[in-house]
Amino acid sequence: MPRAPARRPALGRIPLLAIFAGIAALAMLLPALHAVLRDDEDTARPFLYAAILILLGCVLVSLARGGEPDRRAAARAELVALVGTFTALPFLLAVPLAEAEGLPLGDAAFEMVSALTTTGATLYDPSALSGPAHLWRATVGWLGGLFMWVAAAAILAPMNLGGFEIAADGPIGAGAARRRGSGGAGDRMRRYARQLLPAYAGLTAALWVALLVAGETPLRALITSMSTLSTSGIVAGGLGATGTSGVLGEVLVLMFLVFALSRATFADESRSAAVSRMHGDPELRLGLVLLASAAAFLFLRHFVGAADLGVTETEDIPTALGAAWGSLFTAASFLTTTGFVSDGWSDAALWSGLETPGVVLMALALVGGGVATTAGGVKLFRIYALGKHAERELERLVLPSSIAGAGMVARRIRRTGARAAWVFFMLFALSLAGTCLALAATGVPLEDALILTAAALSNCGPVAQVAGDGPIDLAALTPFAKTVMAAAMVLGRLETLAIVALLNPSLWRN
Template identity: 25%
Template sequence: MYELHTPVHIKAVAKYMGYYLLAFSFVLVVPMIVAIIFHNFQATGYYGVTAIAAFVLGSFIYRTLPDYELETKEALIIVALVFPISAFLSAIPMSLSTGMPFFDAYFESVSAVTTTGLSVAPADVGPVFFFARSWGQWVGGIGIILIVLSVLIRPGTTAFRMYKANYGDMKIKPTVISTTRTLGKVYVVITLVSIVLLLLSGMSLFDSICHAFCCVSTGGFSTQTASIGAYNGNLIPTAISISCILGAISFVLYPYLLKKPQKFIRDKELKYFLSVLVFGSIVFALTLSRENFEYAAIKDNLFQIISAITTAGFSTFDLSILSEASKAVLIFIMWIGGCMGSTAGGIKVFRLLLLFKVVHNVLVRLFLPRETITPIKIEEHIIESEEIYNLVTFMLLYTLILVASAFIFMLYGVDTITSVFEASSALSTVGLSAGATSAAMPAMLKAVLIVDMLFGRIEIIPLILLFMPGTWIKRKRKTKRIVRT
């Protein structure tokens, strides 16, 4: 990270933001087509004009600026810019076509592209809005960066740094371009599987497509005001649960299902993910058994835990009626989240596993000579010291942001457990609400949740770098003048 001692190359950032605008203009075309299908020609015009404007601006930037080789710092800044700008562009036609206040439309768009699922939208906004919101979650789940890498950027150092800034070091192919294309294929396949499962469970085609987009992206938006609680029986909740789990498992593992299925089954992070799911369900069932309402073991208990740990955010009943103990269980599950390399948010199971390894290593070293080398290893991967520093930094920043956000909610009169619940849901990009999130909430609290959702999706560091003065401005070094006597 020594490159950050010098400011970013603004023209290099602008050049690749031009690539991004070109890609995102085609993303906006899809809801425009859906608006035509539903004969909503007003929405068609708004989405069409916004798509054209993004395409023209992206083309101008792309053609005007020369090619640049990106450094790591530029790649991180681009990742930090992509999501808030995507939400801004999506919010324009959304606000104009529904009559929503622009700030509420921006909240909805941020919730979509960050795959969160918190909503402040009115109930009667129409099918085009529901599709656009679900489509935004599906695109946000796989990431605009993947589309840019797969289609527009040539293989090389720039592609590698863009990939690493967004997806880390995980690769399943020799090059990052081939890796991103493979991940894209996996994403499309599990989406199709989800659509089929939902159709077979009795859901309509439109609802199946919208819910499948939100399941595999672990987003949680629903076409129904009561979310999954609007559907009778256990078939649809079961199909939703399976689809969410598919989205929360590392996409890197899926290619091994056909070639090396034992590697998929024996993956340590996957085992811990499923173990937390089972343990959380048992504890949540114990807390629910003390409540004064009837619940279904599958539809309410297991489904809600799956929704929380996959950070999907679907619900089958009003969570505001839960006791503090039940809410606390969901909060802890939301913090953990899914697997690395998936669409799930949260701290991630791998980081939790690594944290336990670090604690174990510290305790073991108390009984060993100081010069003894005790490497930390997860499966075949030896953890470097830099990864531990990154873990400690992430955990500290995550905690500070969570505490600050919850405290602001408390200043507005929201009780402690609900404040922590809403902040945790946004920061882990879950989308569950204990009743505080609504269109009537103060603008300040909406702004807090918007920032939390962006932090949760971008994973804190890039967004912080975006607002550091040293990222943009070169600071003059102070030199001491030596006076000779």
Template identity: 30%
Template sequence: MQTSPIRAAVFVSSVFALYISAAMLIPAAVDIYYGNADWQVFAFCAMTTGGLGLIVAAATRSRPPIQSTRFAFLLVALLWVTLGLVGAIPFYAASLKLNIADSVFESVSAITTTGSTTIAGLDNVAPGLLLWRSLLQWIGGLGVIALGLFLLPFLNVGGFSYFQIESSDIDERPFERFSTFMVALLGIYASLTVLCAIAYAAAGMSSFDAVNHAMTTLATGGFSTHDASFGYFEGQAVLWIGTIFMLVGAIPFSILILLAVRGRLDALRDPQIRVFLGYVAAFALTVAIYRRVTADIPFGEALAHSAFNFVSIITTTGFASEDYSLWGPYAVVAAFFATFLGGCSGSTAGGIKAYRFYILAKMLANGLRQLIHPHVVQSIRYGSRTVDADMQRSVVLFMTAFMLAWVASTMALAAGGLDFVTASTAALTAITNVGPGLGDLVGPAGNFVPLDNYAKWILSFMMLLGRLEIVAVLVLLMPSFWRN
């Protein structure tokens, strides 16, 4: 008898819960090294969650189900919910005394690489908890890559899959074995993290800060070990290092693997990379010029901070070197619109993503041409390959769902008492997985601590919704999904 998809999804999720519980031993060891009593919390949480995960895995293990899109949708949602709940346990049990809403919010923000936080006074938080936040984001970033490259393309909601990379031979399969690709992915992700940590340390960060910020930079997550984020560090070197590695994290990792393993420079011709780098350069340069003219700041300094903060917003990282909401009206408006953009498909970045803007622009141009020449049929192309009707439908479906979800969540937050700027930007930054919004409460100089539990539960759901490309979650709410 074939296994139930729900049972199979629970089994896979419980196995991943075992991995997360094992990862809790790392911050436990760090707390032992620094002489902090929270190591007992991590050790206890590792044993209890690991034991519970083992029991559930043993109880649900059976023959694999028939592979289907219905099973994949269910697995994706349940997996991310499980990781968010398991990751929240140390936050709830540790010395911070966070409530359940705060703990789940912090964990979901970490694994979705959003970067919003409900913890104030980070400079005084135990090192194990700081490392746990960073480690969850690093693990979440790796999971996001796998999600974007394999699962969501299979479901027609997450963009181009790994074997749809733009190349001279569109039918070529660069890696015949999946295991070869995964080893290369893990190797490059870990190597870039180590390289980033070394660069941060060379620029003046302590070893602990360098490791934490390297993990959250490559994951484009944005968690910092200090309330002031990158404003805590002196000099422009750390800003440029962060800018470079955030950009790397927002590039398709399939492209990075082709470059590293096969030396495929032609992979850089992927149109979404040009679109992504184009709007990054446009925002960074125009805001730098604006600050040079209006605030009489040296252009080099203005460019360093503008590039860092806008790359952080666009790549949905969430670091901040200054409170850019004080830079003037143009900078604030630019930051608002930059929040929508995002990086590339198959990267750790969130947002709408560059390839969707590219396809939408092509669809618009094609539609205008057909108004002029109604009888001319022209295909929409992504580089050298044709964008089929399914992909066009997927882009339009995502954009429609995105706008509806943003409006609905903004209204829900406003119903809870938040003002328009706070409600709209908090909802936007959650669904795009950026981190900071605008305003005094959730802006780059604030955090999400003052929000009530009602708002935090809504935003936790929106972070998951945005990370799973919205449609992958909304489909579970359809009655037809559960029939038969």
């Protein structure tokens, strides 16, 4: 007797965008609760009402779609769900923020796009927003980081996108066709969420408790822990990661930033045997080399400047150590596209009398963190693939008859992986040039346009505050310039290859 086909779980028949909206609605209860504890009912009411309305809408959509056959196994539907999450969902998230803080809906939507893409750029001075508003921005950023963790494994990895194309054995954007038997995107998202959510939430809670023990205030500790794990860089005031906890708090934050350097630090599964263990992970090793090199360069620069001023005596050793720590922490923060600035960073500038080299921090942010992490940027794995390819080419110049070993995966990375990385670099350069020209056409000075473009595409909003001669006032941008920046944030988060794969005609054929 033939076996009846298994019935797909109810959650697997709900559109992905409705699931994400429902999760975001539940998250609105957190700032509402915080506002109630502060006896601020006027702020709590918009978050509570918005949560109820959005949840009701999600239930109605689920009931309407519950009886339809599941067609979300198609690759195009998965990519459309990704694009829709970062373009349509921010408007829902912006409604309670706009109502609670009295902001224009367009500006509130910009804030939500920035938070959801873990960019962390803001139009407002931190003192202009209330505590619940900062908590809501950090919560949206935390959810955006979790979403990218899960989506990378459930959607981008099966399609050979998001950096997974470097070690993949199939064409870019076509991997999902071979894996449809594993279920639709909703099934895979639910399966990977069960695996990654405990680790993500547990690490956030651990950092929160550690910061509380270090002397940080509860609200700032929670916001900082969320921003660290999601690499959004959202804080309640300024660009500093900590307030009352000082250097000890920065040490704790740095310990948790390592999870943005490589997927091997928090996940067991891997597409390549070369990245299956942390001690042999190429992304982690390359990230540590770049971090050490950048920190050493920044410290030596300040040291030479201080020597020219004649202030490198013995009594200045604590200042020198503070400058070294500030360089290390800030470099690590921008390499992971978080954007925290150490308190010792400004002290180092005062010690040496030199301006802060923001272009170095911008370059680190453009490099970015690891594949399938919350960090943005180009990704370390692509840099590694191009480096291995260049190393092999130099070896062939010296020994033309040499044969490279290290296995099939290493050969794939040096050949097809390097080719895919180069294609991505060209698309990234075109995106950089196009966005910069679009911003310049709105009246933004060319230097500021380049900095804003790098901040948006690398998903590291604090670059706009430290890379130039002075902070760039995002609130002074025209509405069209803000729209261009928001689109660049989404493009940087999803990456150009995913957008190109979505436009592939083969994905739209029945």
